[in-house]
Amino acid sequence: MENVFSIFRGPNGTIFAIIFATLIVLLTIVLAWVIGRSRNKRNTVLLVGLSDAGKTLLFTRLYYNKFLATHTSIKENKGSYVPEQAQDGKFLELIDVPGNEKLRGKFIGQFKDLARGIIFVVDSVNFTRELHAVAECLFDILSNKTFNKLSPQLLIACNKQDLTTAKSMNVIKSQLAKEINTLRKTRAAAVKGLDEQSMSRDEVFVGQKGKDFDFADLRAIKVEIIECSAKGEAETDLKDVHEWLNKLI
Numbered sequence: 001m002e003n004v005f006s007i008f009r010g011p012n013g014t015i016f017a018i019i020f021a022t023l024i025v026l027l028t029i030v031l032a033w034v035i036g037r038s039r040n041k042r043n044t045v046l047l048v049g050l051s052d053a054g055k056t057l058l059f060t061r062l063y064y065n066k067f068l069a070t071h072t073s074i075k076e077n078k079g080s081y082v083p084e085q086a087q088d089g090k091f092l093e094l095i096d097v098p099g100n101e102k103l104r105g106k107f108i109g110q111f112k113d114l115a116r117g118i119i120f121v122v123d124s125v126n127f128t129r130e131l132h133a134v135a136e137c138l139f140d141i142l143s144n145k146t147f148n149k150l151s152p153q154l155l156i157a158c159n160k161q162d163l164t165t166a167k168s169m170n171v172i173k174s175q176l177a178k179e180i181n182t183l184r185k186t187r188a189a190a191v192k193g194l195d196e197q198s199m200s201r202d203e204v205f206v207g208q209k210g211k212d213f214d215f216a217d218l219r220a221i222k223v224e225i226i227e228c229s230a231k232g233e234a235e236t237d238l239k240d241v242h243e244w245l246n247k248l249i
Helices: 002-009 013-041 055-063 101-114 127-142 145-150 169-191 235-248
Strands: 044-049 077-081 092-096 115-123 153-159 223-227
Touching: 044 055, 044 101, 044 127, 055 077, 055 092, 055 115, 055 235, 092 101, 101 115, 101 127, 101 145, 115 127, 115 145, 115 235, 127 153, 127 169, 153 169, 153 235, 169 223, 223 235
Parallel strands: 044 092, 044 115, 115 153, 153 223
Antiparallel strands: 077 092
16 A cells, blocks of 8 residues: 555646546446446336226326227236437336236336336225225335336326216325325334334335325425326326426436
């Protein structure tokens, strides 16, 4: 080590110091470029939610740009989303994740490293009955270590708004926040007393410690919530979904 530093104290020390500093700057630029390039390669949007929430129907509307009859998925559906005013050939890869709990976890684990965005589809009609399951599914996403590292944007799409019994997005957001707050407490109690080795290495704390859960406290994952209708035939039924997707491109 002493021999290395002696180079900078020699007659050509200033030159070596300049060369060394230049190499450090160039290395920093290269690393920043590599990291930026890696982020840009993530052009996948995952469609996630419970079964019968309308994920596959939403997928077909976005991919085929028309209404098609669908059935419960047992494997992922893939397709490209190209906006009407696409520039430089940019597009997003859509992946419709099955809603079955066991399959959902498997496919999220398979594709989570690719996610630039997540559309979390909620059945606004059956929301009250499915509240706990919906909150658990959303909690698993918000607490996922990989998602918190990659910071994909998340859209909560309150679907089936064409039906009169649908809950509004404000009601859904409020009740989800309360249920997630309860989940934080119950999960914390479940692992209380366990050492760090026994706790999940794939989860991070959701929200801000010391206060009730609020979507506004999320830092790594930016959350937006909108109302939509995948079954509606008017363009305005999915207007907010299209606008959100276009911002990702």
